[in-house]
Amino acid sequence: MLTRGIDAxxxxxxxxxxxGFFVWLVxxxxxxxxxKPGVESKPGESKSALRRVEPGKESGFLQDYSKLKPNEKLGxxxxxxxNPDKMKSLHRYVAIIVDPVQVYVSTAADASLIPxxxxxAVAKYFEHALVGAVSDAFPVVDSPGxxxxxxxxxxxxxxxxxxxxxxxxxxxxxxxMDRAIVLExxxxxxxxxxxxxxxxxxxxxxxxxxxxxxxVGSENFSRIERYNEAKMAFDQWAGRVREFLDSExxxxxxxxxxxxxxxxxxxx
Amino acid sequence: MKKFMVPVVLLAAGAxxxxxxxxxxxxxxxxxxxxDICARLMLGPISPERIECSQSTHKQGAAxxxxxxxxxxVFEVNKTKMLKDYVGKFVxxxxxxxxxxxxxxxxxxxxxxxxxxxxxAPGHELMDARNFRAxxxxxxxxxxxxxxxxxxPYISEFDFISFTMVGDDVILTGWTVRITNRSTAYNxxxxxxxxxxxxxxxxVLPMGSFDMQIxxxxxxxxxxxxxxxxxxxGSDIKIIVxxxxxxxxxxxxxxxxxxIANIQCNAVPNAFHVFNLLKVAPSEDKKKG
Numbered sequence: 001m002l003t004r005g006i007d008a009x010x011x012x013x014x015x016x017x018x019x020g021f022f023v024w025l026v027x028x029x030x031x032x033x034x035x036k037p038g039v040e041s042k043p044g045e046s047k048s049a050l051r052r053v054e055p056g057k058e059s060g061f062l063q064d065y066s067k068l069k070p071n072e073k074l075g076x077x078x079x080x081x082x083n084p085d086k087m088k089s090l091h092r093y094v095a096i097i098v099d100p101v102q103v104y105v106s107t108a109a110d111a112s113l114i115p116x117x118x119x120x121a122v123a124k125y126f127e128h129a130l131v132g133a134v135s136d137a138f139p140v141v142d143s144p145g146x147x148x149x150x151x152x153x154x155x156x157x158x159x160x161x162x163x164x165x166x167x168x169x170x171x172x173x174x175x176x177m178d179r180a181i182v183l184e185x186x187x188x189x190x191x192x193x194x195x196x197x198x199x200x201x202x203x204x205x206x207x208x209x210x211x212x213x214x215x216v217g218s219e220n221f222s223r224i225e226r227y228n229e230a231k232m233a234f235d236q237w238a239g240r241v242r243e244f245l246d247s248e249x250x251x252x253x254x255x256x257x258x259x260x261x262x263x264x265x266x267x268x
Numbered sequence: 269m270k271k272f273m274v275p276v277v278l279l280a281a282g283a284x285x286x287x288x289x290x291x292x293x294x295x296x297x298x299x300x301x302x303x304d305i306c307a308r309l310m311l312g313p314i315s316p317e318r319i320e321c322s323q324s325t326h327k328q329g330a331a332x333x334x335x336x337x338x339x340x341x342v343f344e345v346n347k348t349k350m351l352k353d354y355v356g357k358f359v360x361x362x363x364x365x366x367x368x369x370x371x372x373x374x375x376x377x378x379x380x381x382x383x384x385x386x387x388x389a390p391g392h393e394l395m396d397a398r399n400f401r402a403x404x405x406x407x408x409x410x411x412x413x414x415x416x417x418x419x420x421p422y423i424s425e426f427d428f429i430s431f432t433m434v435g436d437d438v439i440l441t442g443w444t445v446r447i448t449n450r451s452t453a454y455n456x457x458x459x460x461x462x463x464x465x466x467x468x469x470x471x472v473l474p475m476g477s478f479d480m481q482i483x484x485x486x487x488x489x490x491x492x493x494x495x496x497x498x499x500x501x502g503s504d505i506k507i508i509v510x511x512x513x514x515x516x517x518x519x520x521x522x523x524x525x526x527x528i529a530n531i532q533c534n535a536v537p538n539a540f541h542v543f544n545l546l547k548v549a550p551s552e553d554k555k556k557g
Contacts, residue, residue: 091501094424094445094483095475136448137422145477146484147426249421255501256419262504263418265430266309266441266517 050111050119053104053156061102061154061189062203073247074240077208082248083201090192090202090248093149096138097195101127102154106185109160113179119158122181122216125231126155129238137245144195153190153241158183181216183230184209188237204244210236294375296362298337301354301377303330305515305543307342308441308471309430314358323356329513329541334361334372340439342469343372350374358382370469406433409462413438416456422446425498426483428506428517429453429470436464443508443515445483447472479509482539486514489532494525505529505546512540519549 053059068079083089101123105111130153131140141148161180188206193199210233251259300314303326326332332351334343337358343365345351351359351374358380364373410433417429427449429442438457444450450470457466473479486507490497497504497520508515514533520526530544 086500089500091424094426095480137446139446139475141475143477145480147480246421249501251419251421251501255499258499259423259502260415260418262502262518263414264519265414265417265432266428 133238148195299334485536
């Protein structure tokens, strides 16, 4: 009993010791670094220029809209394109870079009432949702290279809602916006391009009205329960991007036959 | 100078104390010292062919690893030097094993004789080739497992997932560039009727930029010269790249094709070594002819 106790104590001490050791090393590394002068950034501030789109129109974000065709697997609201050249198919890539999401504001909205930080928050959340949706199929990497795809995505047609009522909760750190962002008529445009050449491998325009009734009224909306519908909409749009990738990877017809014929465990 | 020495000595002593193996987690396991290539390929029982594979690939630069006899789980070792003289032999290894990560922090290794593992002991079945033959219902289960693994959607030229059956237990082995393939394979096999225990030895490969360049270079070279082995979403030739080393797996129709693949991959920039494990199996047309 006593020895077990000593062992457990020793084990805990060792664990704490390791953590302490790393903290000490990090602190040491921090002390030796020169401060970097002149770089200041405000959290949540988007530096992107305002992009506008007429309601119901294409944004111009994609390289080409003419080759998009309705995709039955994703329902009638989705138009997709897949490069027909087998040497440039999705199967030839094994990793992905997810670019920052671009946001297009509807021309029907008074853009001056939508702060940069609000658009930034929406873009950030959707980017986060996209990474979550695709990362286990395509490991997410930071830099372009061979076998790496680049995922470009845009939220098109965000609009302006009503005044946001102030929350009398001192614990809430999220900064409310003056007017809510409405996702009612938002669609998603996305493109997968070769990260080295920029050549288009696949694209999709998803006009599914998943954002109906969803509003974002805070720069840090992930912490506020009543905007769950908006989060759900972003997660669903991201999920449909993954569905599109999955449907393109499904083995069918000749490919399935060949894969089955070819696959033998080693030694058989 | 003395001022510097004191913290350095203290730091070294602290590090040694912190990173020493935890005595409460030290275990002794009986295992087979294999090369990382043969351990993942799972050539089946510890036969003379497997021992030959272990020793020859190790000589060519494959890292030594330990295959635990009780369940065939592969352990990467922290001190490869300690194990290098035992590759192709049975060993008793003492250290801190971490099953989840497939790693063991080695303290000591000693060789053991085959007869030390008596018939009926859990590790003995790995030495008996009869345990690896799937007949009757097991043959059906084997075919179901093969079918499920063959139809996995996110398998590319850079993934090789193999398996073997020991009784009703399935051992999954191989390499993949996608972490999801490891769990997908496990979940697919788990749901197959007749499968009892699953040991998952599928290794997730690093995605470093050098390895990515080698993958792309090797595929391009092979596709240029041996295009008939590549089709829309896959290929008969598998290109496994790990830390600059290329392992070629799969089947080709002639020895000449195997040699071409070897030469092409040897010319890929940044590739340190090519392990050509392609099997030569004449195509059906040739057999009929």
